[in-house]
Amino acid sequence: MRELWNIFKKGIIAENPIFVLALSLCPALAVTSSAINSLTMGLAVMFVITANNTVVSITRNIVNPKVRVPVYITSVATIVTVVQLVLQAYLPVLYKALGIYLALIVVFAIILARAEVFASKNKVTPSFFDGLGMGCGFALALLSIGVIRELLGTGAIFGIKVLGSWYNPALIMILPPGAFILIGYMVAGFKMWTQHMEKVKLERGEI
């Protein structure tokens, strides 16, 4: 149990897909202009990465290593297409909001990276939790970027005004350059925080 928790946890902080691994930055820039978009995208990725890790792990012994990458891509594409079809039929509003980015999940580096690095070498349960942790880290990172951008760019969070009329929205924050600037600062902040934590641990003599 403890082992599974550690596998899950590392995706959120120690190996956060956006802030530490710096994978799949493209969606982190493109869809995070509002908090709600970030959240739906994060949840969609979380589902796909968990499902794909499970599938890759189940089939790891029958997939020929020479063609493993095409097989992984086919698996991701299948899952994404199924998600797309289901959303289109039952949650058309969400489907419309995610638009083209939903199809782009197929080529997200983080999903292929987890299949290759973890799921193809591990049993089903750890792979499931690895995918869940990574997806969770991704979703949280996207959500935090989205909330900050929406707040600074429009003065609202999830479409609800929180800053009064005295606040003059910084338009640049909801445009792509704002995302670049913000992610830069957030990666730096994340790094400072993890270094500080390591120092604290070192002083306590835990390492």
Added chain:
Amino acid sequence: MSDENNIEHKVNHEKKYSIFQIAMNLTVTCFVSGAIIAGTYFITAPVSVKTAAKIKTDAMKSLVVDAQKFNPVEGKKEWFSAEKDGKIIAYVVPAESKGYGGAIKMLVSVTPQGKIIDFNILESKETPGLGDNASKDPFRNQFKGKVAKDLEVVKDATKVDNIQAMTGATISSKAVTKGIKEATQQVTQYVGGK
């Protein structure tokens, strides 16, 4: 645990596979994937057709609140007339124009007298948070009751008869206004020519 797996992985790599085996592996993968997608499609397709139809009627209903019935207009593709007590109270027509991020597809409801009731953006790729605010107030409700000749985008807040551009999204504002203007003109033409 991880050592054992690494060895297993290495052994797999060193095995020699014939091209036939590799091809079969890919074939089976694609076959399974195709079967799963086909199965899902088989279940969801009828539902999504229904959902799409419902969205369309809902969209039209929200544009013409009083309407009891929508009938397709003969000779005009995608045109609908909204009826109340047997009288045509509005036309719901599609509009399209080129915005900042590509085509903007809209649905516009216009009275037979050529007054705009409301509009709805069906599809657009405008900048989130800027151009895509066109479907929200206060930009949206500026159009209510206006006629085609008033549809001019201005940045002067004193000109209340015209359309105020959205801050930071002049191109989107102009595109939406242009599309609605054209749709309104088409309706006037159609009604006048009947």
